[in-house]
Amino acid sequence: KEGCVFNEKASKNIIIVGDSLLAPIAFEIKDRLNKENYKLNTFFLPGCFFFPDHDFVNKKTNKISKNCNKEYFLDIQKKIDKKKDAIIIFGGRFQLFFENSPFNDEEGNKELNVEFINQNKFIKDDGTTDIKNSFKDYIKKISKKNKIILIYPFPENAYHVPRKLFKSYFIGKDIKASENFLTTSYEVYLERSKSSYSLLNSIDGKNIFRVYPHKVFCNT
Numbered sequence: 001k002e003g004c005v006f007n008e009k010a011s012k013n014i015i016i017v018g019d020s021l022l023a024p025i026a027f028e029i030k031d032r033l034n035k036e037n038y039k040l041n042t043f044f045l046p047g048c049f050f051f052p053d054h055d056f057v058n059k060k061t062n063k064i065s066k067n068c069n070k071e072y073f074l075d076i077q078k079k080i081d082k083k084k085d086a087i088i089i090f091g092g093r094f095q096l097f098f099e100n101s102p103f104n105d106e107e108g109n110k111e112l113n114v115e116f117i118n119q120n121k122f123i124k125d126d127g128t129t130d131i132k133n134s135f136k137d138y139i140k141k142i143s144k145k146n147k148i149i150l151i152y153p154f155p156e157n158a159y160h161v162p163r164k165l166f167k168s169y170f171i172g173k174d175i176k177a178s179e180n181f182l183t184t185s186y187e188v189y190l191e192r193s194k195s196s197y198s199l200l201n202s203i204d205g206k207n208i209f210r211v212y213p214h215k216v217f218c219n220t
Contacts, residue, residue: 003041003042003043003076003079004041004042005039005040005041006030006033006039006040006042007030007033007034007037007038007039007040008039009039010033010036010037010038010039011037011039012036012037012038012039012085012086013038013039013041013083013085013086013087014029014033014038014039014040014041014086014087014088014089015040015041015042015043015079015080015083015086015087015088015089016029016040016041016042016043016044016088016089016090016091017042017043017044017050017076017080017088017089017090018043018044018049018050018089018090018091018092018151019044019045019046019047019048019049019092019093020044020045020046020047021091021092021093021154022042022044022089022091022092022151023042023044025091025151026040026042026044038087041079043076045067045068045072047068047114047116047117048065048067048068048072049092049093049094049097049135050073050076050090050135051073051097051122051131051134051135052070052073052074052077052134052135052137052138053070053073053124053125053134054069054070054073054122054123054124054129054130054131054134055068055069055070055122055123055124056068056069056120056121056122057120057121057122057123058119058120059119059120059121060119065120077138080142080146081142083142083145083146084145084146085145085146085147086146086147087146087147087149088142088146088147088148088149089148089149089151090139090148090149090150090151091150091151091152091154091211092151093153093154093156094152094153094193094196094199094200095153095156095192095193095195095196096114096117097117097122097131098131098132098195098196098199099192099195100117100118100121101117101118102114102115102117102118102158103156103157103158103192104158105156105157105158105184105185105188106185106188107158107185109158109159110158111156111158111159113160132195132199135199136199136202136203139203139208140203140205143203143205143207143208144205144207146207147207147209148203148205148207148208148209149209149210149211150200150203150208150209150210150211151211151213152193152196152197152200152210152211152212152213152214153189153192153193153196153197153213153214154213154214154217155184155189155213155214155217155218156184156189156192157182157184158184161182164182165182186214186218189214189218
């Protein structure tokens, strides 16, 4: 919850904020920055993205998450608000939160391990939900004195990739020996990501920079 700090004595700052999807990327960035005089702060919580002024609340019990809540977001904001000329990276599974549903690849596969998104919701003290504008407004605010990198939606998978690979190639239960064994539809990705793209495209400014994962992963 307090985040992690690497290369603490460095004079320049990079901050990464997101969900668990960005954790592997953070380790790669950390290794590359060791010689670049950058301090790296990371803030990740599984199943929790950065929506200021919101609590993640169970729909049945109305209990607020102990970790994913406005106090956690406020802690992050306090650390960011102190920075100037920092590089701040935001990314995660935007589709999961904006569509409020697990991923269905329309090929017979549907995520089973993220049902929490149906059982909980982000709400403010007044009972309303405005996660898109809460994110957008804060990004525009901090971009006035920092450089912001927005990582657009990653292509999703409706199955656990390491487990599927293990079963296929080590246990041999579902062998489909081709280079296109693990695929997802580009059209489904675009449709699923519409609301995410709409929000991220609406955040403009000279200090806003964008990364498009589908241009790396997709061959369509």
